[in-house]
Amino acid sequence: xxxxxxxTLAASAASVTLPPAEPGAKxxxxxxxxxxxxxxVPGPGGQRIRTxxxxxxxxxxxxxxxxxxxxxxxxxxxxxxxxLLAGEGFIAVAPDMxxxxxxxxxxxxxxxxxxxAVKLVRDLSAEEVVARxxxxxxxxxxxxxxxxxxxxxxxxxxxxxSFSYALAQPAxxxxxxxxxxxxxxxxxxxxxxxxxxxxxxxxxARVNTSIDPARExxxxxxxxxxxxxxxxxxxxxxxxxxxxxxxxRKAAEAAWPRTIKFLREHLRDTRK
Numbered sequence: 138x139x140x141x142x143x144x145t146l147a148a149s150a151a152s153v154t155l156p157p158a159e160p161g162a163k164x165x166x167x168x169x170x171x172x173x174x175x176x177x178v179p180g181p182g183g184q185r186i187r188t189x190x191x192x193x194x195x196x197x198x199x200x201x202x203x204x205x206x207x208x209x210x211x212x213x214x215x216x217x218x219x220x221l222l223a224g225e226g227f228i229a230v231a232p233d234m235x236x237x238x239x240x241x242x243x244x245x246x247x248x249x250x251x252x253x254a255v256k257l258v259r260d261l262s263a264e265e266v267v268a269r270x271x272x273x274x275x276x277x278x279x280x281x282x283x284x285x286x287x288x289x290x291x292x293x294x295x296x297x298x299s300f301s302y303a304l305a306q307p308a309x310x311x312x313x314x315x316x317x318x319x320x321x322x323x324x325x326x327x328x329x330x331x332x333x334x335x336x337x338x339x340x341x342a343r344v345n346t347s348i349d350p351a352r353e354x355x356x357x358x359x360x361x362x363x364x365x366x367x368x369x370x371x372x373x374x375x376x377x378x379x380x381x382x383x384x385x386r387k388a389a390e391a392a393w394p395r396t397i398k399f400l401r402e403h404l405r406d407t408r409k
Contacts, residue, residue, distance in 0.1 A: 153394045154221055158378040162217040169220045170194075178232065178276045181268040187244050188273055189216050189231040191223035198284040200310070200404035201277040203270065204231040205295030205302075207376070210245030210254035211235070214376055215292070222290075225397050227404070228283055232273045234261060258294060266298055267305045274306065286310045286404045290396065291317060293373060300351075303331035311403035313396055316372050318344050319351040326354040332361035334399040336392040338370035338385070363399065367391060 157165050166173075173191040180186040189211070193199050204219045206212065211233035219229035238257045239247035248254050270289070278287050288311035291299030296317020303312035304320060307330045314335045320326060333355075337345055348364055355362040367374065369384030375393070378386045 153397050154224060155378075155389055155393050156218045156221045156375060157214070159212075159214045159376045160379070162212070162214040165217040165220055166213060171220060171223050173216070173220060173223075176276075178273050180236070180272040181265070184237050184269075186269055186273055187211075187233045187236045188276075189219055189233075190277070191219050191229045192282065193223045193226045193228065195226055198282055199226055199228045200284050200286040200288065200400075201274070201280075202227040202229050202400060202404075203274060203277070203287070203289040204229055205270075205289060205291030205299055206231065206234060206245075207292045207373075208255050208258045208294035209251045210248065210258065212245070218290075218292075218375075225400075227400065228277065228280065230273060230277045232269065234258065234266065234269060236269075263301065267302060270298075270302050271306060274309075284404075288312060288400055288404050290400075291315065292375065293317060300333060300335075303333060304329055307331065310405075311400055313399060315375055315392070316341055316344050319347040321347065321350060323350070323354040326351055327358035327360070329355060329358075329360050332399075332403050333363070334396065335362065335364045336388075336395070337364070337366045338372055338374045338388060339366050339368040340370065340381075341372040344372065365392065365395060 171191050176188045177185040178188045202222050206215045215231050219231040222229040233244040235257050236244040289299045290313040292315045296314040299312050300314050300319055304325055309331045312331050312333050316337050352362055367388035370388035371381050374385035374388040378389045
């Protein structure tokens with residue numbers, strides 16, 4: 138296991154605006170200066186995937202970043218993360234992976250409780266997740282203001298699927314995994330072409346036991362899997378920055394600047 142790192146990048150967060158903790162997400166959305174809108178993206182089998190898209194304010198074309206939800210469905214917090222990514226120069230697209238799964242064909246916003254969302258997310262097959270992400274990515278990179286390069290960032294359930302999608306879609310240029318369990322197929326991992334950034338709470342053994350096998354397989358094959366563990370932080374530290382006596386906040390301050398740096402590097406976005 139890699140040693141847990143100190144928060145040496147915390148000071149650099151001053152130049153990068155952190156996503157809010159969950160309680161502040163709605164305020165970010167209500168006060169954002171950026172243009173965000175809903176789109177119904179054509180999906181597999183004639184389905185429509187309701188997707189939140191936020192555009193950056195820049196004069197040149199921008200890379201696309203898919204923002205993949207937690208197991209709780211598409212929430213204000215995920216939409217706020219997308220907004221902050223747009224603030225860093227990316228076209229951010231956050232698909233509701235529960236589109237059409239709720240009552241009367243609704244999505245996440247049609248569900249009364251998080252427990253309902255969790256159940257429906259767990260029922261999504263791996264094949265359906267990939268098909269929906271392919272549809273969203275294909276639509277997004279064809280937007281007139283898109284540069285053609287694309288990445289994905291996911292959290293918890295979405296973090297695990299971010300890694301899995303990198304295996305399934307070699308046209309991706311980068312994938313960021315926040316505290317998601319890693320695939321275990323060593324042969325598949327050895328053939329992975331997409332660079333991966335993994336960001337994990339130090340107190341999250343359920344997830345972290347999957348790090349070393351993936352790291353070993355990718356290292357032997359010369360693949361990029363950059364791993365950071367943050368001491369004292371728990372699962373979901375970016376959303377729950379107000380918890381764990383400051384450790385989650387410190388982890389967020391270290392992880393988010395690394396995220397932006399990694400995406401800019403691999404999506405070839407030289408804008409500062």
